[in-house]
Amino acid sequence: IYTKDEQWFLRGRGGYLDFNERFWGVGNQTLARTDYADIYYNRYYFQGRVLKKIYQRFFAGINYNYSNTQNITLEGADESIFEETLGTQGSLVSGWGTTLSFDYRDNPFSPTK
Secondary structure, rough: OOOOHOOOEEEOOOOOOEEEEEEOOOOOOOOOOOOOOOEEEEEEEEEEEEEEEEEEEEEEEEEEEEEEEEEEEEEOOOOHHHOOOOOOOEEEEEEEEEEEEEEOOOOOOOOOO
16 A cells, blocks of 8 residues: 555555475485375464655665464374474464665556566
């Protein structure tokens, strides 16, 4: 979202994932290429930015990121490859930061150059 005269630029996204990925292990305890396990998990996430125009197409501001991964299960392999891997009990990531944007497109919604 751009405000009047593009003085402010707001950008964000968020959602929920009910997802699965292939997992072969970590380090020396990995599985064969065709012998992977499936990891299932749920994740809530949000990413947002608020930027102020500083000069022409140069913006500066703050951003916030949030990610909560939970209900992690492993299927299809010996669970010992999973037990001591960091993050297998879920994770919560939350943090603020600064952000800069240089946007030199001729039109941010339908650029031709």
